[in-house]
Amino acid sequence: MASKTVARACFLGRRSFSGCLRAQSTGAQSSPYSAPETAIAKHKPSTLKEIYAKYKNGTPISVVTAHDYISGKWADAAPSCDAVLIGDSLAMVAVGYPTTLEIPFDEFYYHCASVCRAVKSKYIIADLPYGSFESSVEKCIESSMRLMKLGKICSIKIEGAYEHEESISRLIKLGIPVTGHIGLKPQRFNGLEGFRVQGKTVDSALQILKEALFLQETGISLLVLEGIPHEIASYITTKLSIPTIGIGAGNGTSGQVLVQADLLGMHTGRGPKFVKRYEDLYGKGVAAIEKYAQEVSASAFPDNAVHTYPMKTKVLEEFLEQAEKI
Numbered sequence: 355m356a357s358k359t360v361a362r363a364c365f366l367g368r369r370s371f372s373g374c375l376r377a378q379s380t381g382a383q384s385s386p387y388s389a390p391e392t393a394i395a396k397h398k399p400s401t402l403k404e405i406y407a408k409y410k411n412g413t414p415i416s417v418v419t420a421h422d423y424i425s426g427k428w429a430d431a432a433p434s435c436d437a438v439l440i441g442d443s444l445a446m447v448a449v450g451y452p453t454t455l456e457i458p459f460d461e462f463y464y465h466c467a468s469v470c471r472a473v474k475s476k477y478i479i480a481d482l483p484y485g486s487f488e489s490s491v492e493k494c495i496e497s498s499m500r501l502m503k504l505g506k507i508c509s510i511k512i513e514g515a516y517e518h519e520e521s522i523s524r525l526i527k528l529g530i531p532v533t534g535h536i537g538l539k540p541q542r543f544n545g546l547e548g549f550r551v552q553g554k555t556v557d558s559a560l561q562i563l564k565e566a567l568f569l570q571e572t573g574i575s576l577l578v579l580e581g582i583p584h585e586i587a588s589y590i591t592t593k594l595s596i597p598t599i600g601i602g603a604g605n606g607t608s609g610q611v612l613v614q615a616d617l618l619g620m621h622t623g624r625g626p627k628f629v630k631r632y633e634d635l636y637g638k639g640v641a642a643i644e645k646y647a648q649e650v651s652a653s654a655f656p657d658n659a660v661h662t663y664p665m666k667t668k669v670l671e672e673f674l675e676q677a678e679k680i
């Protein structure tokens with residue numbers, strides 16, 4: 355009965371076959387480099403259907419970003435995490451650009467390919483980066499199709515609403531699920547003169563509500579609400595019949611998304627106010643590198659008894675004998 359359930363869940367899963375194999379082979383994972391057993395023991399939601407089931411159930415959905423192969427593996431291994439977002443925030447956290455506007459499509463694509471090689475069991479959403487879709491419907495389809503051809507991405511996320519109406523509906527008509535993104539739109543950095551919280555005036559909050567309803571009408575599957583007062587985000591969520599995924603929008607949305615580098619504390623800054631740092635990987639990483647460097651200076655690393663390869667004494671003796679003659 356249990357295996358039948360797993361088989362059915364896997365059949366429904368998008369990347370079902372590898373998911374099945376993973377689910378059934380957890381006992382064999384003994385390499386020190388594999389994830390802890392608990393992290394890969396269960397089949398996890400990987401379809402929109404499963405995400406919607408959680409939404410209908412009232413269970414908050416969790417989404418985390420990934421920006422490369424390792425961060426993809428970490429996101430994939432967390433059993434309770436529902437989806438992975440390849441966000442254009444990677445331009446800032448992984449590539450070092452000052453905003454998300456600078457990253458060329460090809461650089462973003464390269465990161466998407468790395469994440470896609472890592473993630474086996476999650477619903478993957480990918481951003482369309484600034485400059486890769488706005489100029490025409492054709493350009494939007496072309497960029498989206500390039501990402502979809504990686505074979506793993508389940509939904510394309512677009513910042514904005516009315517201005518992309520045609521592009522969004524064409525993608526949906528072509529069978530590409532679209533995730534919306536309104537509120538604080540980082541790609542509007544110049545127009546907004548920075549990363550500014552939105553929806554703080556009656557007009558602005560009404561605009562965001564109207565955009566949300568419009569996007570739902572257009573046929574989007576999920577909606578990211580970023581950087582708006584939590585009361586507005588909760589209100590919008592109650593007025594929609596699709597899940598909202600909040601970031602800096604309080605706990606009344608259908609789910610949450612955080613940038614992995616922020617939640618793990620991979621960098622120095624505290625980041626936006628809405629970030630909760632669950633780890634200090636920056637501090638731990640720097641301390642570990644410092645320890646390594648000090649051990650090298652003190653000739654304490656490597657330890658020949660541990661970190662080297664054995665050689666037969668006889669071979670060594672013969673080598674030394676012949677070497678002396680050179």
Ligand SMILES: Nc1nc(=O)c2c([nH]1)NC[C@@H]1CN(c3ccc(C(=O)N[C@@H](CCC(=O)O)C(=O)O)cc3)CN21
Nearest residue numbers: 443446447454540549550551581613616625626627628
């Ligand atoms: N590392 C990282 N995390 C993110 O969440 C993130 C990115 N990068 N890059 C793209 C966008 C930019 N984001 C940001 C960046 C800064 C603020 C920020 O500093 N907000 C101010 C509020 C400003 C106001 O009151 O209007 C804050 O204090 O939180 C918000 C969102 C969210 N995204």
Ligand SMILES: CC(C)C(=O)C(=O)O
Nearest residue numbers: 419441442443578601
């Ligand atoms: C912050 C999230 C929603 C995002 O769009 C990104 O990471 O790029």
Ligand SMILES: [Mg+2]
Nearest residue numbers: 441442443481
């Ligand atoms: Mg983004």
